[in-house]
Amino acid sequence: MALLSSRIFFTSHRPLSVSAARLADKMMADPIEHATGKEKRELLAQLAGNDDPYHSKAIKRMSTSSKANPNPVPSAFDSRIVGCICEEDATHIKWMWVYKGTPTRCACGHWFQLVEKPPL
Numbered sequence: 001m002a003l004l005s006s007r008i009f010f011t012s013h014r015p016l017s018v019s020a021a022r023l024a025d026k027m028m029a030d031p032i033e034h035a036t037g038k039e040k041r042e043l044l045a046q047l048a049g050n051d052d053p054y055h056s057k058a059i060k061r062m063s064t065s066s067k068a069n070p071n072p073v074p075s076a077f078d079s080r081i082v083g084c085i086c087e088e089d090a091t092h093i094k095w096m097w098v099y100k101g102t103p104t105r106c107a108c109g110h111w112f113q114l115v116e117k118p119p120l
């Protein structure tokens, strides 16, 4: 009878108190270890110092541009949509497609040309 009661006591104290103490010692896993595919490549690029791996940050337009000296538009594809804020106080953005190999002129007179960048 004494043997039976000690087994019940041991199993009834095991579950939560032990696991809670172990969780307090562990840290959260590093996101890079769980990431795969594009997310992992993006995290690795950020570790390497590239904070804009998809070239999605806004680029300040040159003050003057011409067909011979257009604003560069980085892209890993054959075309990209570009938004031009034509005037400083403009309340809208002029959107246009820029295609590979062909400089594109905005309605305000600025020129844009696609520049190939390797995909991530």
Ligand SMILES: [Zn+2]
Pocket: 084, 085, 086, 087, 094, 106, 107, 108, 109, 110
């Ligand atoms: Zn414009």
